[in-house]
Every structure is written in C-alpha cells, then in structure tokens.
Amino acid sequence: MTTSTTLAAAGSNGLLRIAVPNKGALSQAASEMLREAGYRQRDDSKRLTLIDEENGVEFFYLRPRDIALYVGEGTLDVGITGRDLLHDSRAKADEVIALGFGRSRFRFAGRAGAFSDLADLQGKRIATSYVGIVRSFLESRGIDATVTRLDGAVETSIQLGVADAIADVVETGSTLRQAGLETFGDTILESEAVVISQGGLAESGPAGFETFRRRLEGVMIARSYVMMDYDIRAEDLVAATELTPGLEGPTVSPLHREGWVAVRAMVPREGAQKLMDDLYALGARAILLTDIHACRL
Numbered sequence: 001m002t003t004s005t006t007l008a009a010a011g012s013n014g015l016l017r018i019a020v021p022n023k024g025a026l027s028q029a030a031s032e033m034l035r036e037a038g039y040r041q042r043d044d045s046k047r048l049t050l051i052d053e054e055n056g057v058e059f060f061y062l063r064p065r066d067i068a069l070y071v072g073e074g075t076l077d078v079g080i081t082g083r084d085l086l087h088d089s090r091a092k093a094d095e096v097i098a099l100g101f102g103r104s105r106f107r108f109a110g111r112a113g114a115f116s117d118l119a120d121l122q123g124k125r126i127a128t129s130y131v132g133i134v135r136s137f138l139e140s141r142g143i144d145a146t147v148t149r150l151d152g153a154v155e156t157s158i159q160l161g162v163a164d165a166i167a168d169v170v171e172t173g174s175t176l177r178q179a180g181l182e183t184f185g186d187t188i189l190e191s192e193a194v195v196i197s198q199g200g201l202a203e204s205g206p207a208g209f210e211t212f213r214r215r216l217e218g219v220m221i222a223r224s225y226v227m228m229d230y231d232i233r234a235e236d237l238v239a240a241t242e243l244t245p246g247l248e249g250p251t252v253s254p255l256h257r258e259g260w261v262a263v264r265a266m267v268p269r270e271g272a273q274k275l276m277d278d279l280y281a282l283g284a285r286a287i288l289l290t291d292i293h294a295c296r297l
C-alpha cells in the first residue's frame, strides 16, 4: 500500500480511527482491554469521541450494531463489535482478531416443548433483532418462515402473541428460562467480541493498525498465561522442561548452588497450580508464579 492511501485510510488528522461500543454487553470489557493495552479511554460514559494523541489513535464510541457499518464503509479504520452483529450487518468488513470476551450463542427458542427441531419452524413467525443472520440461516436450510425485526426484549414477543419462536443471543440462558422458553435446533452462531477492519490483514491495514493489533494480542496473552520460575537439579531439567516448554523454549540459567539450574517459562494460567504440584513432585523447589502485565511476542 502506498503512503498516500495509508494516510487516507487513517483519517484526515492521520490518527487511526477506532470504533468502540458505547453501551451494552461489550462496552465496559472493550474499554478495559484497550486500557490494558496502554490506550487512553473515556472516564465519562457520555463522551462520544476521544483522541489519544500519544498513541496516534482516535476513539469513536458508537452503538455496537452500527460499528460494522462505519468500518465497512471505510469511514472508520477499525472497530470492536460482536461477531453476530458483523454477520447480521453484511458490511464489507472482516474479523481480524477474536477478543475472547462477550461470548454468547445465537439460538432459536420457543415455548418449552413446542419445537423439537428446525423443521418445525416451517411457516411459523420468528421474532429477532438479527434479521440478516436469521433470514440467511433459514434460507440455507430451505425453511420458509416469517421473520419480524424487534429492537430488544425479544423473549416477550411469544407471550404477547407476536411470534411463535425467537432467535436471540443466549449467554447464561436465564432470560430464556424466566420467559418460560427453551432453545431448540443447532446453534446458529457462536459469537464473541471481535476486532474488525476493511480488507483484513495486517500488512494492508491502515497506519498504526499493526501496533494496535500487537497490543491487543499482547493483552490476550498476558491474560491467559502466567510466568513460572523454579529451581531444579540439572539431571531433572529435561523432564521439567517437558512440563514447561514455554512458548519458544524456557530460559535456563545457572544457579550458584552446585548441580542446580533456574528455569523460567510462560505457562497457561489454567492448570498452573497442578503444574506446580507436578514440578514439586519432580524435585523442583522455589516455584514461583507471577502475573504478566503486558507482552509482545
């Protein structure tokens, strides 16, 4: 990409323009992740834009549903939104990083016992806020049904006689349970918060995008890995490093104590306590676990 196109993509002030959900299920977690990645974030939820001059970015706090549209049109360079909202919008934007929060499933649901599989939807009325996803899913399965768009609180539409079934976001399932509904059929989509951009990948991305991407990936690694340090007898080193191979091999340093070495390796946070037990059983001592606050691989 030439310099002039790069600058055009990055907005007239040369800053990378990033859309962030201003409300709803993804808003707080998205801002937290950006803060952890070293970006400034708003401290007033009424604020709709914020320039972080030092990091060369400008944030636009927008409705999560509108974000794919802005990015797809090329008005904004990058956005954080839900995968389900991206698919629903049919915007010309691509998912570039899955962020690991805001996880949900998009499912059909109906009155308990009323539906057993997708074929039962034939000829029925379905209410949803995600008309794009539902219509294309039904089409792909050859099911003919009437799809009605509602803004929210979709679960109540069955009780009110507006629909026979719904298609909606399910996280814990408690909203469905309280409305006396249950899911049926295959999961339509597994969703989570994602970073989207137009045309996708790093090398062709707008100015500053590569840094943004590396920072967010760094936060995800720092959240899912911890640093493990321990001392072990040299003859047990091979067995110990099989347990803690690290990402690119562990660091092994000599110890003042004859016949012993010190090992340092990143290990998955999940299962780290069990790993400490296993290392101890192998003869490792002074086993330390520390959080990683930031990381660039």
Ligand SMILES: Nc1ncnc2c1ncn2[C@@H]1O[C@H](COP(=O)(O)OP(=O)(O)OP(=O)(O)O)[C@@H](O)[C@H]1O
Binding pocket: 023, 024, 025, 026, 064, 065, 081, 082, 083, 084, 085, 102, 103, 104, 152, 169, 170, 171, 172, 191, 192
């Ligand atoms: N309970 C939930 N758990 C996890 N993710 C959710 C949950 N509810 C919604 N989401 C996700 O958050 C994104 C935006 O949904 P959200 O509910 O925040 O927006 P909205 O319905 O347009 O707004 P609002 O609910 O504030 O009127 C979607 O990607 C959706 O999958």
Ligand SMILES: O=P(O)(O)OC[C@H]1O[C@H](OP(=O)(O)OP(=O)(O)O)[C@H](O)[C@@H]1O
Binding pocket: 025, 151, 152, 153, 154, 155, 168, 169, 170, 171, 172, 173, 174, 175, 176
């Ligand atoms: O499975 P659960 O943990 O109960 O979560 C799912 C509920 O959360 C969302 O609703 P939201 O609060 O966004 O309200 P809305 O329907 O008005 O968008 C979603 O639309 C479901 O109703």
Ligand SMILES: [Mg+2]
Binding pocket: 024, 152
């Ligand atoms: Mg909602």
